[in-house]
Amino acid sequence: GRETSLGGSLPAEEDAAGLRRRIEAVSSGLHPSLSDLLRRTAPEAVMGRPVRMAAGVPSWQPGRLTVLGDAIHAMSPAGGVGANTALADAAALAACLADGDVDGAVARYEADMRSRAERALAATRAGTERLLRRA
Numbered sequence: 001g002r003e004t005s006l007g008g009s010l011p012a013e014e015d016a017a018g019l020r021r022r023i024e025a026v027s028s029g030l031h032p033s034l035s036d037l038l039r040r041t042a043p044e045a046v047m048g049r050p051v052r053m054a055a056g057v058p059s060w061q062p063g064r065l066t067v068l069g070d071a072i073h074a075m076s077p078a079g080g081v082g083a084n085t086a087l088a089d090a091a092a093l094a095a096c097l098a099d100g101d102v103d104g105a106v107a108r109y110e111a112d113m114r115s116r117a118e119r120a121l122a123a124t125r126a127g128t129e130r131l132l133r134r135a
């Protein structure tokens with residue numbers, strides 16, 4: 001299915017020959033100029049990277065340490081919103097801190113971040129389903 005056509009699951013380690021076979025399988029239907037480019041790429045320049053995403057944002061007691069962006073809600077590129085969500089987190093944290101009360105600011109920021117992240121994760125899951133046509 002679609003998942004296989006995108007490269008399938010990667011084993012923990014794969015040698016250059018295995019990666020090359022995988023690239024040939026993935027690029028067989030592409031325009032010749034693109035599959036040629038991939039075929040001519042030096043094997044040592046090719047690597048496989050599995051894409052993983054957070055299942056959700058857990059709850060914790062707000063303190064003086066907080067997190068934003070991929071550090072707490074990494075998502076696959078299928079939704080195209082990972083970077084925007086990280087930037088929105090940074091803007092929200094700055095706005096909350098500008099109010100002065102650090103402890104309250106972190107709690108307000110984290111509530112805001114959590115709802116934004118859950119929306120972005122849901123959009124990304126939907127994008128992944130479309131990409132893999134599993135829905």
Ligand SMILES: Cc1cc2nc3c(=O)[nH]c(=O)nc-3n(C[C@H](O)[C@H](O)[C@H](O)COP(=O)(O)OP(=O)(O)OC[C@H]3O[C@@H](n4cnc5c(N)ncnc54)[C@H](O)[C@@H]3O)c2cc1C
Pocket residue numbers: 068069070071075076077080081082083084085086
């Ligand atoms: C293939 C791919 C395609 C993507 N496409 C899109 C897209 O189309 N649209 C979109 O919105 N998003 C996309 N994303 C997601 C986006 O890149 C991330 O969501 C975004 O970069 C997260 O920003 P961040 O600042 O949280 O983390 P990062 O960008 O990962 O920044 C963290 C930084 O911290 C540094 N660092 C880590 N540990 C330490 C340490 N101990 N000391 C010092 N520095 C450290 C790292 O080197 C890095 O520079 C894509 C991601 C991938 C992998």
